[in-house]
Each structure stands twice: as structure tokens, then as C-alpha cells.
Amino acid sequence: MTNVMIRQPGYLPNIGFFKKIQSSDLFVFLDDVQFSKDSFDNRNRIKSNSGSEWITVPLKRPVFEKKLNQVSISYETDWIKEHSNKILENYKMTPYFSSYWYEIEKILNNKYEFLIQLNFELINYFIKLLDIPTRTINSSQLSTTKTKTERLVEICLQLNATCYISGIGGKDYLEKSFFEDSKIELIYENFIHPTYQQVNGDFVKNMSILDLLMNEGQNSKKIINESKNIEKGGF
Secondary structure, eight states: EEEEEOOOSSSSSSSHHHHHEEEEEEEEEEEBBOOOOOOOSSSEEETTTTTEEEEEEOBBOTTTBGGGGBBBBOOOSOOOHHHHHHHHHHHSSSSSSSHHHHHHHHHHHHOOOOOHHEEEHHHHHHHHHTOOOOOOGGGGOOOOOOOOOHHHHHHHHHOOEEEEEEEEGGTTTHHHHHHHHTEEEEEEEEOOOOOOOOOOSSSOOOHHHHHHHHHHHHHHHHHHHHOOOEEEOOO
């Protein structure tokens, strides 16, 4: 059986994103879908004294008619300094801040033209740190003509997948019949977020992967390995 997951590559993703990569045999970065407002494509949350706060990469307009891999980063404001200051303010006292910050800061300061370049550089850095062996591919590397559920099935067929793993939210929009007709098993995954040591007050889940790494260091791999996914059959 070949399990495939398909997700958009966001900015500084959370733990669940990397658990999804780890849980699949082949992970597809959905990099050529239309950019959507209020997604995690260009933003994420970090832990703060007030609970959490957003850090957002500004984009050149217009963006909403563009595909994710066509969206350009705006440097009209010094957002790199702003993000760096926020990360420093909230994580400089964590046990493993110095283990990761230099490399992350270096990536941020590369001033990539496209958002997708920045996201991929950060994601690949974290994949390497977490020793995740899963093969990855970009959807833009495949030749597809369908949209929505049919496109997911089309990608699965091109990759000889026998099982597609969706987040639990997929129940609200996936059309199961397309998977059934193509004899691809559909499984819904419900990620159970682990608890770990965290600075700045009470534990807050669904922070950027930065939060786990800077608080737990090399133990982050074990925490992700041992975190649970409850799978529920789609058909």
C-alpha cells in the first residue's frame, strides 16, 4: 500500500504538518493552487506572553488571482526585522534557541522573490532536522487537468497511490465517490496534538514548529514520532 498526503506548503508550519509528512509514504506539496486569504500560506503563530501572536509575510498585490507558486513577497516594510524581533523576544530564553536561530535567521534574510521559495527552504530545513525520510514532490511537477476532489484523485493515480489520507476536515468537502470509482482508499486522520514544555505561561497548541524545536531541541523528533493520529475509514 502506498499512502499519499497532499497539502499546501505554508510559512513556518505547525507540528501537525510535519506529522502528516512523516505519516505518509509520499507527500505532495500542493504548490500550484490559487492563493487564498486567511490561509497559513504566508503566516503562522508563535507563543507569546499573551498566549500567541501571528507573524505574517507581506505580499505584492494583486495576489488572489495568482497561484501559490506565483505569489511574490513584498519588501516595502522590513518584515524580516519584525519577525526576527518577535521570535527573539519570545524565544531567546528557551533552552534551544541558539541551536536553531542562526540558520532560520539566515534563511529569512535571503530575501527570496517568491513566497514558495521561502516556505520550501524553511520546510526542508525542518524536515532535515526532524529526520523525516518521506519522499516529497510538488504538484506543479505533475500534469493534471482536474480541480477539487477530482484533482486529488488524479494526483494519486499518477503516483500509483492506493490510499489517500485526508485531514478530518476533508469530510466536509471531499467527494468520496471519486476515490471509490478509482479504487483508492480514503482515510480521514485526526491529529492528537502532543503536550511539551513551553515558555511564557500555559501551554498553547498549534504553534509553529519553531515552538517545539526551541523548547525541546533534539527531543522534538521523539515527540513527533510518538504523537498520535486517529484514523477513520472514509469508505
